[in-house]
Amino acid sequence: MNNPKSVFVAIAGRPNAGKSTLTNYLVGEKIAIVSDKPQTTRTRINGVLTKGETQYVFIDTPGMHKAKNKLSDQMLKSIRESVTDVDVILMMADATKKISPIEHNLIDSFKDRKTDVILLINKVDLIKDKSELLSLMKEYSELYDFKEIVPISVRQRIGVEEIMPIIDRYVKLSPHYFDDELPTDQAEKVWLAEIVREKILRNMNEEIPHGTAVYVETMEVRQKTNGKEIVDIGIVIVCEKASHKGMIIGKQGSMLKKIGSEAREDMQDYFGCKVNMQIWVKVKEDWRNRESERSWCRHDADGTGCLRYGQRLREDHCGYVGGRKGSPTVFLCSE
Numbered sequence: 040m041n042n043p044k045s046v047f048v049a050i051a052g053r054p055n056a057g058k059s060t061l062t063n064y065l066v067g068e069k070i071a072i073v074s075d076k077p078q079t080t081r082t083r084i085n086g087v088l089t090k091g092e093t094q095y096v097f098i099d100t101p102g103m104h105k106a107k108n109k110l111s112d113q114m115l116k117s118i119r120e121s122v123t124d125v126d127v128i129l130m131m132a133d134a135t136k137k138i139s140p141i142e143h144n145l146i147d148s149f150k151d152r153k154t155d156v157i158l159l160i161n162k163v164d165l166i167k168d169k170s171e172l173l174s175l176m177k178e179y180s181e182l183y184d185f186k187e188i189v190p191i192s193v194r195q196r197i198g199v200e201e202i203m204p205i206i207d208r209y210v211k212l213s214p215h216y217f218d219d220e221l222p223t224d225q226a227e228k229v230w231l232a233e234i235v236r237e238k239i240l241r242n243m244n245e246e247i248p249h250g251t252a253v254y255v256e257t258m259e260v261r262q263k264t265n266g267k268e269i270v271d272i273g274i275v276i277v278c279e280k281a282s283h284k285g286m287i288i289g290k291q292g293s294m295l296k297k298i299g300s301e302a303r304e305d306m307q308d309y310f311g312c313k314v315n316m317q318i319w320v321k322v323k324e325d326w327r328n329r330e331s332e333r334s335w336c337r338h339d340a341d342g343t344g345c346l347r348y349g350q351r352l353r354e355d356h357c358g359y360v361g362g363r364k365g366s367p368t369v370f371l372c373s374e
Contacts, residue, residue, distance in 0.1 A: 045094040045213040048206055052131030053141045057161040060193045061131065062086045062099040062329070065202065068222045089219040093210055096217065096260045098125065126209040128156045131204075134190070138178055146183045157205055158185040164192040228255040234305045235274055235318075238298040243286065250279040251287070256319070268312045274299075275319045285324050295320065 050058045063069045066086035080171050086097040128149065132142065149156050158179055166172050176188050187205055191198035223230070232253040239251055257273035276295075278284050299318050306314045 041092070042212060043092055043094070043214050044210045045096065046126045046206060046210045047096045047098065047216055048209075049098045049100065049125040049128045050131060051100050051145060053133060053139070053145075057193050058131050059099050059136070061129070061159070061199075061202075062097050064193055064199060066222050067094070074127045080116050085217070086223055087217045087221060089215065093207075093364050094215040094219065095206065096216065098210045125154060126211065127206060128154055130156055130158050132158060132175075132179065134160050134166050134172060134175065138175075138182070143166040143182070144153060149183060155209070156183065157202075158183075158188045159202070160188065160190045162192055162194075163190045164195045164197055165177045182313045228258060230309075231255050231258070231272060231306060232274070234309075235276070235298065238301045239276070239287070242294065242298055242301075249284060252277040268310075270306070270312060270314045272306070272309050272314060272316045273319070274302075274316060275321060277321050277323045279322070279324055284320050287320055302363070305338075 050062060052058055063086075066088050086099060088095040088097070130145065130149075132138075132300045160172070160176065160179070163172055172190060176190070179185065180188060189198055189201050189204070189205070193199060232255050236251065237255045239253070254277070255272060256275050257271070259271045260268055262268055262270065276287060278287060287298075289297070295318060299316055303314050303316050306316070335371070
C-alpha cells in the first residue's frame, strides 16, 4: 500500500438518537447493539471500514445524559474522551425531539475544540410537516457553527448517501491503526455479551434493562465427531434486585429462554456454526456503583453442582431451570 490514509470520526448525541444504527450502516456490519431503549450503548465502540487505501474509524459513544451512578459517570467520561483527538464529529439529533439541555451541554463541549462538527438530524421520516424540520435546522444553526447540517433517516436510508462524501474531506495520509479485515476492535467476548444484553433490552420493560450487566464467563470451541465445530459459551447476567431476577427468568424460565434463544441465533450467524449456550442469573445489589465487586457463582457443565460451594444444587441457593434440546441451559443463582 503506497499511500495509506485514515480518518477518525466520533458519533455523539442524545440517547436513542440513532448513533449505533448509523455506525452499523456506515461499517456495513452489525458491530453495535440497537434497541429503542435510551443508553443502549454503555462504552465507546470503534467500528472500522477499510476501502482501498483508506481506513475509516467510527467511534460510537454512549448517549449524552445526566449521570445517576458511577456507571453513568464512566459513560459520560467515554463521551468526552471520544470527541477528543478525532478528525471530525458527527452530532446526531432526533428530529422528533426539541432541543434540550442535553444538546446544549454537548454543543458547549465542542466550543473549546477546533474539530469540525457535522450535524445529522435523524428520523426525518417521522416528521409530516417539513416546516417543523426547517425550523429545527434553523434553531441548531443559531446555536453553533456546524460545517454541515444534513437531514437523514438511517432506518429508511434517506439522505445517508451524503455522509461518506463529507467524511472523505477529512481523510489524511496516515497508517492504518486497525486490522483491515476486522469491522471492530471490540473483543469477541464483549460482543457476545452485548448480543445478550440487546435481547434483554428488547424483551424487558423500562426499569430492568439498565440495571443489568452481562459477561462471558467461558468460551470454548470444540469439534464434534463429524468434524463440525461447536462453540460452548457460558453467560452471566447480573441484576440489581431479587425481584428483577424473577422478571428476567419469567414463568418457568420462559423469558430467559426467549432471551437466550434469540441471542443464540445471532451468535450462530456470527460464528457460522452451532452454539451451545448456558446462562446464569445473579443478583448484585447496586452493582453500578460497585463495579469492582464481581464474584460470580459458577456451576459445572451438567448443572448438577455448584463449583463455588462444592455441593449439589439446593432450592435456597441455586435454581436450575434447565433446557430442552435446541434451547439454552439456564442456571439461576441467588448468592
